[in-house]
Amino acid sequence: MTLAQPGKSQLSSTNANQPPAFTIEADVLDVGATVDGGQSFRWWRVGGPKSELASYEGVIGKTAVRITEVTGGAQVEVRAGEVPEAFPEVVADYLGIHADLTQLFTAFGDDPCIGPAMTGYPGLRLLRQDPWECLVSFICSSTSNIPRIKLNVGAVARELGQRIGPGERDFAFPAPGVVAGAGEQFLRDLGLGFRAKFIIPAAEKVASGQLDLFALRATPYYEARAKLVTLNGVGEKIADCVLAFSMDKPEAFPIDRHIRRALERWYGLPENINNSQASDFARERFGQHGALAQQYMFHRERLSQRAKRGGAQVESELPQDRN
DNA sequence: GTCCAGGGTGAAA
DNA sequence: TTTCACCCTGGA
Numbered sequence: 459m460t461l462a463q464p465g466k467s468q469l470s471s472t473n474a475n476q477p478p479a480f481t482i483e484a485d486v487l488d489v490g491a492t493v494d495g496g497q498s499f500r501w502w503r504v505g506g507p508k509s510e511l512a513s514y515e516g517v518i519g520k521t522a523v524r525i526t527e528v529t530g531g532a533q534v535e536v537r538a539g540e541v542p543e544a545f546p547e548v549v550a551d552y553l554g555i556h557a558d559l560t561q562l563f564t565a566f567g568d569d570p571c572i573g574p575a576m577t578g579y580p581g582l583r584l585l586r587q588d589p590w591e592c593l594v595s596f597i598c599s600s601t602s603n604i605p606r607i608k609l610n611v612g613a614v615a616r617e618l619g620q621r622i623g624p625g626e627r628d629f630a631f632p633a634p635g636v637v638a639g640a641g642e643q644f645l646r647d648l649g650l651g652f653r654a655k656f657i658i659p660a661a662e663k664v665a666s667g668q669l670d671l672f673a674l675r676a677t678p679y680y681e682a683r684a685k686l687v688t689l690n691g692v693g694e695k696i697a698d699c700v701l702a703f704s705m706d707k708p709e710a711f712p713i714d715r716h717i718r719r720a721l722e723r724w725y726g727l728p729e730n731i732n733n734s735q736a737s738d739f740a741r742e743r744f745g746q747h748g749a750l751a752q753q754y755m756f757h758r759e760r761l762s763q764r765a766k767r768g769g770a771q772v773e774s775e776l777p778q779d780r781n
Numbered sequence: 782g783t784c785c786a787g788g789g790t791g792a793a794a
Numbered sequence: 795t796t797t798c799a800c801c802c803t804g805g806a
Contacts, residue, residue, distance in 0.1 A: 496788060596788080603787035606803050651801030656790085693790050714788040732795085733789095756788075 479535040480546045481528070484555050488581035489514055489527040492553060495757055497585045497703045499595050499608045500615065502627065517615075518552050519588070520630045521545065522623035525553075538623025539630075554583040557708075562747045571724035575754040582757055584750055585703050589671035590664060591631040592704035593686075596696040597656050613648040634665035656691025663689065675706045682707065694734055702749035711740040711748035716759040 490512050493501040501516035504524070513526040515537065522537040534549050542548060550556070559580070566572045591611075598610045612627060618636050619629035637645075638661035645654035663669040669689070674682040682705060686697035695714055701707035713721075713733040717740075721727035725743065727736055744751040 599787095600789040601787065601800080602789090602802085603804075605805095606787075609803075646801085649802070651803095652790095652799085653801080655800090691790060695789060699788075712788070716788065760788095 481533050482550050483531040486581035489525050489532055491582040499611045520622050522628040554586055562750050572751050572754050575758040587704040589704040592700050596699045597691050598653050610650050634661045637661040638665050660689045679707045679709050708746050709748045711737050711752050713737045720755045720759050
């Protein structure tokens with residue numbers, strides 16, 4: 459499998475009155491699994507029936523976009539908002555196009571769980587999101603589910619973020635200072651529940667500069683994780699998600715109940731060890747590919763659960779058990 | 782209508 | 795190391 463050169467994309471519209479559209483080249487890119495598979499929570503599938511190639515609408519920074527999977531990559535249309543310099547590169551960066559999936563494919567093609575997953579739905583990538591939005595999103599994920607997380611994060615953006623387009627979800631994510639100023643009760647009234655009491659102090663720490671999230675991109679994994687878990691409401695699981703999906707830490711391996719089940723089922727992870735040890739176990743096995751491997755594992759578990767409820771058929775084509 | 786699970790965390794036991 | 799409260803939404 460070959461992949462496109464990083465960042466090879468170009469603007470295809472030059473009319474200043476037309477919203478720009480451009481293509482991002484990537485030999486494998488599964489837009490839906492990447493943007494709407496549990497890494498981020500402000501993307502929505504739009505348009506036709508399931509058989510058609512899907513489009514997803516969402517916001518990157520202060521730009522409202524629609525991303526459509528096309529052969530050889532993705533077509534990106536700007537729907538509204540600011541269009542920063544070198545925006546195609548910004549989108550490519552966000553979508554994790556620069557990562558070389560072939561390394562994972564080569565190293566784990568024979569893996570009992572990851573191997574079939576990579577063959578079955580290649581092109582699932584690691585997003586490189588804004589760390590602040592990512593942090594709030596995963597604080598919201600605590601004892602929640604994806605529909606509700608989307609509801610909560612969407613409400614925060616809608617009520618506190620800057621409107622950037624005509625759509626009901628076209629809002630930039632509010633800056634830490636704005637969230638801090640809104641207060642806990644405001645977030646509770648939005649339906650965030652007990653998570654509100656974690657988000658406000660986190661917002662204050664980030665707004666005041668006491669915690670520099672962007673600096674953590676250049677901080678080694680363990681040190682960065684240690685900084686994140688000092689926040690109330692952020693344990694190792696949430697820290698690993700933020701590190702993996704926004705802070706350039708490919709070795710992060712978030713352990714949740716689905717991943718635990720997968721590790722026990724496919725790799726013989728002992729049931730009696732704790733999640734911290736399970737995470738170490740996985741890092742030992744997957745190393746620098748941990749975060750991506752975890753995403754393929756998570757995606758497979760989701761499809762598997764969906765198939766059990768009578769939904770997708772993709773999983774039924776993959777082996778159901780070890781050996 | 783009820784019941785239950787849902788990409789956890791922190792404090793108390 | 796284990797148990798429990800924390801909030802509340804969507805699906806069965």
